[in-house]
Amino acid sequence: MAESTTQPEAAEEALERNDRKTRRGYVTSDKMDKTITVSVEERVKHPLYGKVLRRSSKVKAHDADNQAGIGDLVLIAETRPLSATKRWRLVEILEKAK
Known part of the structure; x- marks a missing residue:
């Protein structure tokens, strides 16, 4: 028998997929085409x-x-691998540089 995904199960899968990491950071380089380098700071207690x-x-x-x-202060989100080094995408620009 072939199993098909019902509506509630499909909704649960979508919720799992949307549970991806987001980070805030400052853009340190924008020299590449369609790619930015973002410096993300993390505070850790020893x-x-x-x-x-x-x-x-x-x-x-x-x-x-x-x-x-x-x-620029930006919000980035985790995504599928887009290249050898890119695993994040720009969600929004929170604050433009002065």
């Missing part, structure tokens, strides 16, 4: 000493319209 540490990582994000510029 397990033993309790000091709050700032850790940053740079990720590449897909910018389809080339609308983000250097220094």
Whole structure:
């Protein structure tokens, strides 16, 4: 027998898929076509000493319209692999650089 996906099951799958990570960060490079480099800062509490540490990582994000510029505060979301290094996409520009 072939099993078909019913409406409630399909809705549950869509909810699981939409549970993707989002990050805020500053654009550090926009020199590539349809790609931006975003510096994402994370605050982590040291397990033993309790000091709050700032850790940053740079990720590449897909910018389809080339609308983000250097220094912009952006919101990026996780997506399927778009290239060898791109796994994020630009959702919105929260604040333009001055």
